[in-house]
Amino acid sequence: MAARTVRRATAAILTGAVALTAAACSDPGNGAAGSGGPGDSAVVGIAYEPETLSPLLGYGKDGNSKIFDGLLAFGADMKLEPALAAALPTVSADGLTYTYKLRPGVTFSDGKPFTAADVVFTYRTILDPKTNNPSRTELDALKDVKAVGDDTVVFTLKYPYAPFAERTVLAIAPQHVAGAQDVNTGPFTTKPVGTGPYVLTGWSKGEKLSFQANPNYWGGAPAVKKFTMAVIKDDDVRATRLRAGDLDGAILPPNLAAGFTHDKTKKTWAAKTYDYRTVTLPTHHEVSGDTAIRRALDLAVDRQAMVDKILEGAGKPAYGPVPTDSPWFAKGTERRHDLAGAKKILDEAGWKPGPDGVRVKNGVRAAFPLWYLSGDKLRQDHALAYASDAKKAGIDITTQAGTWEVIEPRMKTDAVLAGGGSPGDPDFDQYLLLKSSLGGDGFNNMAWYDNKTVDRALEDGRRTDDPAKRHAAYDTVQRELVKNPGYTFLTHIDHLYVVADRWDGLSTQTEPHDHGLASGPWWNVEDWKPKGSGATAK
CATH class of the missing domain: 3.10.105.10 (Dipeptide-binding Protein; Domain 3)
Structure with missing residues (x-):
């Protein structure tokens, strides 16, 4: 429960977000239509926003950050899959060494190449006591991380830590950007550069986060080109905006989700959780x-x-x-x-x-x-x-x-x-x-x-x-x-989400307490395809 999981949470999730006003909600997608709009745009309502968008300060530590990738990622079944790594790690017999080969040809959204140096920079910065990362103790087992050339990273542990591979879903930051500024207060905390499927185009605190598809994403350019997360603290307001068509989807408590049961244009998704x-x-x-x-x-x-x-x-x-x-x-x-x-x-x-x-x-x-x-x-x-x-x-x-x-x-x-x-x-x-x-x-x-x-x-x-x-x-x-x-x-x-029934490829994972930004049916929005497009989800 780092930061604000029983807390306000680092990446979510769990903070004093301001309720979206009617004026802010009237065009939450900054041009992206709500329910019934173009198939390449989506606007969803979440309850909380992050305090930072820097992986060095806790954002994206559990994966699904949209802007960034980790070495590994959790699939729909919560099994680990390669992401920035080309394959699952090789682990030594004593459980103290994890070796990752990196995926070739990956670039950050600014066009600069992703290398092993970025991985080393990310982990060493998080472990630095001067970095304000509330989740540092989650990496207590890590003794050292080093690059072997540009395409290999070796982690050495202090003691055998059974779930270490699951810790390597945390988002990787670019050394050439984040390393050139104050890690705690620099512009990277609100204007990030990553390798993920989406690029942040705007963040109005207390109102919305706007994203645009990364056309050079290593996993393939997303079909949903514009994606907006409207920050709406109040449950009733989210339900009202969803019903009015301002939103394509939202997380709702059970009593409010039940109000959409007979709406044939929407589908309710349930996610099992540890919440x-x-x-x-x-x-x-x-x-x-x-x-x-x-x-x-x-x-x-x-x-x-x-x-x-x-x-x-x-x-x-x-x-x-x-x-x-x-x-x-x-x-x-x-x-x-x-x-x-x-x-x-x-x-x-x-x-x-x-x-x-x-x-x-x-x-x-x-x-x-x-x-x-x-x-x-x-x-x-x-x-x-x-x-x-x-x-x-x-x-x-x-x-x-x-x-x-x-x-x-x-x-x-x-x-x-x-x-x-x-x-x-x-x-x-x-x-x-x-x-x-x-x-x-x-x-x-x-x-x-x-x-x-x-x-x-x-x-x-x-x-x-x-x-x-x-x-x-x-x-x-x-x-x-x-x-x-x-x-x-x-x-x-159990988390309940109501989403306009306009796309294929939606699913849910087993979710943590911190949800909305990185969870829900939009955990894999980069894989959504408009219904009737003839395309299949990745």
């Missing part, structure tokens, strides 16, 4: 940091009711960062809805009901605030349901809406209705979510969770490539979260 909603229980608050309060809330919350009523069945209960259908899920860590059990835990811990029904211990009322992101209906509904369930157990939770700028300074002591989740390896999400040393590090470990057993297990899981040992480590993490839950995990959410 969860959780409540942070700050260790530094005298109530939420109390283990009995945490355990009681874990039982008092009715997760299935949230799935049924808030998600309308488009999701499942969450008991931790790992979905229950993942092979990494620790069976037996499911928590039943047990209000009587929650009350018993509080009674035994000395939290007794006061005159107003709110429990008190040593003069302290069982009360704390819970913040959620303004305009995010799903978070609001989860927060209200959680507070209602808590009240039945005698815990008074006051819900409040705010932007990330308002919420972030309060996270050490105030609870937050947060989101997170990353497909693939459990290290990707759990380390940043739970490692005690990352408490206070931006949107990593937002609850300041501090559990030494979990810390050791996270290191054990990260520092071995033995499958049995790794499963044992992450099993330990999940079972410790039952004993002392620093977060109340609520639901895992």
Whole structure:
């Protein structure tokens, strides 16, 4: 959960984007028509925009950046495929050396050649402590990276890190551009140059990102020539603009997506995800940091009711960062809805009901605030349901809406209705979510969770490539979260997208929490073909 995954996220996704006004929405594509327009243009509505477009600062670390490519990429089935690399890496017997041969003839959008030096520059810059990349710890295993000529890159690890190849989907920056300016503040952060299928033509903060197809893309020139992402924070506004024809597609919560069920000009796409909603229980608050309060809330919350009523069945209960259908899920860590059990835990811990029904211990009322992101209906509904369930157990939770700028300074002591989740390896999400040393590090470990057993297990899981040992480590993490839950995990959410039925080649992947910009049916927009064109998707 780097930056803003349970946070605001580096690449997404998760920030205080401003709602698009009617004036800005009236022509969101800057000439690209909405629903029913030319087949070579598309405009989609997303909820959040990135804070930067520089891979050196976190953008494109999980692939699908549109402007850039990684050495590898995830296909529709989430299996790794060659991208800027000509083939999957060769791995040494001890798991410490990864060698990549590069794809020949690739150029950046400015016409300059892509070489091994760009790969070395990208990774070394990210690892430089002077670079403001909140996801640096994701590359902790990397000891060195070097170029062997122009067409070969060799990575050397400190220890066998099983998912290292999955880390090499991160976007590659051009040394000749980004290396000639301040990495943290230079113009490259908003005016990037990459090897990807699209070139950024404009970015109006809080309104839209505009792209044009890269005619020299190594994978073939995209059929969708103009692509616009309209930044529309409010769910209802996105649905309204989609219905009005200003948008060709949008991500919507289940209740709003249902409104397009009978629209024969549009199709709804569902994506399975690792995306969860959780409540942070700050260790530094005298109530939420109390283990009995945490355990009681874990039982008092009715997760299935949230799935049924808030998600309308488009999701499942969450008991931790790992979905229950993942092979990494620790069976037996499911928590039943047990209000009587929650009350018993509080009674035994000395939290007794006061005159107003709110429990008190040593003069302290069982009360704390819970913040959620303004305009995010799903978070609001989860927060209200959680507070209602808590009240039945005698815990008074006051819900409040705010932007990330308002919420972030309060996270050490105030609870937050947060989101997170990353497909693939459990290290990707759990380390940043739970490692005690990352408490206070931006949107990593937002609850300041501090559990030494979990810390050791996270290191054990990260520092071995033995499958049995790794499963044992992450099993330990999940079972410790039952004993002392620093977060109340609520639901895992399926993402729903409504898109005009005008193209072939659409599909969805298993998605992370950070979505919209790099996820959804437009994860492969470069492969879309207008219906009836006679062309086939790549």
